[in-house]
Amino acid sequence: MTSHSDTREALSRLWLNALDSSAEEQVADYERFFQCGGNSIAAIKLYMETEEQLAVTIDSAEFLGTLAEGDFGDLARLTEAAADATASA
Secondary structure, eight states: OOHHHHHHHHHHHHHHHHHOOOOOSSOTTOOOOOGTTTTTTHHHHHHHHHHHHHHHHOOOOHHHHHHHOOOOHHHHHHHHHHHHHHHHH
């Protein structure tokens, strides 16, 4: 079972990769994808890579809505819940 910190760390790497960022640090919970330079293509890339790399299933509308309206912390909680659901299935 993957811990929430592992999920958050992996999501942070995917987020930075989707933004073509070479930063080596974690994304802060308050950061917002589109304010960090994200666009719709990068958002779809992040969604697809999150499902693939973390082996989770997340409703695309919920993921992209959270990405558009929320911050990294909101997206991390959504992804952690999906990881928990996958682990308990």
